[in-house]
Amino acid sequence: MRDFRKYDVWALSHQLALEVYKITSEFPSSEKFQLTSQMQRAAYSIPSNIAEGCGRDSDKDFNRFLHIALGSAHELEYFFILAKDLSFINVQKQKEL
Template structure:
């Protein structure tokens, strides 16, 4: 069994979620059950699926959950673009989040590739 806390990508995903919560606090109240909720749920999915995958017995299963995390990164990438275009998010925050997402996606991609080669 793997310890999800030992994965840098999980730690970075966790930090991203904390940042997403901080940023979405400033979103308009009418977005509470819309964009704000969707961003938070998508963000939480990244480290959650890494953690859940760590509990799976095979490399293939672990890789599948990492793939779900990767998809959630893609979703966050779009939702942040939307938030920026709606003027809920300034350019500096958008750029910072975008760089974090790219970093997480690269790590996930390489880990998935490694796991798939081992199975």
């Protein structure tokens, strides 16, 4: 079994999830069960799928969970664009994230 904590991609995605929670806490309360929730779920899906994949016995299963994490990363990328277009974050924050 792999130790997910040893992967830089896991550590970076964990930091990203923390940052998403931080910035979405400043979103309008009307977005609590909409964009805020969706962004948070996509954000924590990335490191959690990496961690779950590390617990699998085969490289094929590990690879499958990495692809799921990548899909969540793309979903989150869109949410950053949407948040910027809704003026919840600025262009610089969108590019940074």
